[in-house]
Amino acid sequence: MLGGCSSPDTSHSSESEKDTLTYLHRDLRDENFYFVMPDRFNNGNPDNDLGSKTHAISQGGLDVTSKWAFHGGDMQGLEEKLDYLKGMGITAIWMTPILRNQAVQEGGFGHHGYWIVDFTEIDPHFGTNDDLKSLIHAAHKKDIKIFFDIITNHTADIIRYQECHNSDGTFKGEHTCPYKSMQDVANGDTYTPFIPDHLKEVKHPAWLNDPKYYNNQGDSFWQGESAINGDFAGLDDLNTRDPNVVSGMVEIYQNLITEFKPDGFRIDTVKHVDMSFWKDFAPKIVEHAQAQGIPNFHIFGEVYDGNAEVLSSFTTEGTLPSVLDFGFQHAAAEVFYRGSSTDVIAKLINNDDFYSDADSNADLLMNFLGNHDMGRPGLFINRATPDASEDEKLKRSVVSHGFMYFSRGIPVVYYGDEQGFTGDAHDVDAREDMFPSHVASYNDNNLLGTSATTADNNFDTTHPLYTSLAYFAHIRASQPALRRGVMVNRNVTNNSDVFAFSRIDEDEQKEVLAVFNPTTAQQTAQLTAYAAGYEQLSGEGDVNHTESVLLVSLPPLSYSLLKATDKAPIITDLSVKMGKVEETASRVILPFTVPSKVTDTPSILRLELFAGDNIDAAPLVTDYHTPYQAILSKAQYRALKGKRITVKATNGEGASQLHTFTL
Template sequence: MRLLLSLLCPLLFTPLFANASPITIRSQNSNDWSSRVIYQLLTDRFAKTVDDQSPCSDLGNYCGGSFQGIINHLDYIAGMGFDAIWISPIPQNAQGGYHGYWATNFSAINSNFGSSNDLKKLVQAAHAKNMYVMLDVVANHVGTPSTPNDYNGYTFNQGSYYHSYCDINYNDQTSVEQCWLSGLPDLNTENDYVVNTLYSTVSNWISEYGFDGIRIDTVKHVRKDFWDGYVKAAGVFATGEVLHGSVSYVAPYQSHVPSLINYPLYYPIYDVFTKAATMTRLKSGYNDIQSGGFSNLNLLLNFIDNHDNPRLLSKADQSLVKNALTYSMLIQGIPVVYYGTEQSYKGGNDPNNREPLWTSGYSSSSE
């Protein structure tokens, strides 16, 4: 599907100009992002520092991708017409946190990906190619300690920095916000120290590395008014993941985070192209989005694949996936393509949808 993307991206925008000067400052304007096409990658799965095509023996652990690997293959991304990349969270993680979502020490860089200097070089290299860099961030939870309740070495090293353990009742919003997602320690975002530390951390990441935007994980699992200060502290474009299919549930979050991942559109796309639902499902879903209270449809991120959901190609044939991809890229909003879609990867549930891209050889002729 790389050839399809190479055709679609130039139709949307003209992202890379031969005579354009390199970006030297961060974009803080949401409108700037509304004219971008984003390539989402998992840092551990996109590219190794030294290329090889050997498979990963354990998709549930680190496979060897790095910041330098991304630098080495920026032209591969730009060659398809993408002018923004979305990378994995960067803090030091608990054991097995190859994806970046199990932070321990928010002040340290995940050394499995490379050094702080490597990360700075990545952002600089992307900017030199007129590409924005979006950082995935997490403020809801941390990684599970190897010894229960022992937070030694964590940024949040006391039990009072966490909500008491409870299983989530998804019919109770307070439970959604304060109980533990998948057993992960839930940060007490009513605690002043926790709040101020999270705000200063995201501010420091932006100022130190020069990211152009952030993608916020698990937004619905934190009280809404927390996000106003978090977005302000970041000072750059912010999009949030509210993993829910209801427009009435998702849309109010746009009053706190300017952009949202468009899950209310994802589910109709999934139903039509994998479950043989009629096109009426897609039409009604889109009509709901248009009339459902979103403040800016241009800032919704549209997608067919990501790291949390089975790849569409694991459920449908390639012709249907191409149609779904075309729809998601041409509909109103910001298109996002998950790495591997261009190589017709077909992994199902996590972690099978997190394959290493290097086994493809970064083919430029994949259909």
């Protein structure tokens, strides 16, 4: 049962320390994230390397020479390196799952943490519950947030099917149980689930041991309904339509918040869970965290899809505050590593309106360049430009990270990328050790920006990528527009090989202009100058400003970050017109035009839409830039069809006008 509400643990803090706990109230958009696999980061306590001393299912799996096995990293090791991360400008740490796993099962070892059997305690390979509390307390003292990676879709592979398995749990034939569809189940063609005797009570809480709470339809083939109801790589797939599963998962994670006081959750395999689950789960988790004294507790989900229309359905229909932006990763890799057209970046930003609703927008998306599943930016660079010089490869990594830090959304650095790790492929080939590695396939990699290998201790604070990321974090912290500002695509009138965008903060209202050259040739970009003058904040190149024209000359693989010396133009004509309604596969788009708004003008003009005759009605969408549009679900649109909506247009001086339209 849940205990009473309490505030974050500050029992060991002095009054002066309590006064500096600004992590509690810091806006998510002010964070710089570091995504780390504890097992591969730093080994602070070798005594826990073999896992549990009391639970056989969570014992063993250590083999420092195998890329698949446990390597010994833990909570104490991570705590030892907090200053290393703080020096890089990191303000939030997201760890792969750390709850107690089945250490070894069909398919490998649980070094990654995604095979949970016990949702109430930390995996002993990573330490104890007290070790985790110590890490969180130490991080908070350094003003660093801690995010847990959580799982609601599945548990470890414990359940077996009589049709596929022997009584001891081993397979009868091929190591798979083909998926049975909902129609098959309705027709009586089902699997008969059972749990081998030696595994009957291994899951905690106890309700997770009952097969009735699982779909039991066999292995997913990643398409159609199997993506929701099938076993994810053989893992036991929870029936997330069941109200008891929903309430059980809510209680599990509320209890973890009560005990450990993390600052947020990243949620695994979100698109493999029923959408209805998120509508119930997410609000209750955030509400509980706030009741525990964590006012800015944040949730973001993993939806492995680069399509903004798909990704955004989980922040709009699914009510999750945010998701990892796989679309950003794809666009950055295409432009900075593979030489694709810069139109890919323009399209990415133009699709940001898909994320706008009453309580979320693209500012809250989590940007990243690589991860533990798909691989590293160093890998993508090596594959796309195998014959490039060492200097070119390093510059590609640096400039793409600059794009990540200066773009809308929150930057997420994958551990080791700041040390030039490259990896050989995706998955375990992208999970190198930061402490000296004994894996041969890791140690023969040529790292970016250094003569070191993964056989060395890789916590070099002088590495050019580490120092670049520290610098980007400093620039981002110094400019509110780079953290919270509206992002607008800027038209480069003379050169399609470069791209530019503006960020403008609603309070300061001074344009910060970023111009990027992702090519290996010198480039000059011509843009309209909307300010009387510009100062260079960061980057390279020469800037020539004459009247309304801005010429930015950039060396290969570089950027220039400029800031206007005066405020952006004020839009005084606040008349709004609604265009023809458009439909996509799953959405309805309501387009709006403001006659005096030039497409790429970095000016504050906010349109707010309300589902009624006035602004007291339910809010629908807030949009800050062209193309102005409200993107609604088809269900939302059907509910509004034939009714009136209100549009409020507000400019940078606070002047506003109301307009009503009938749908």
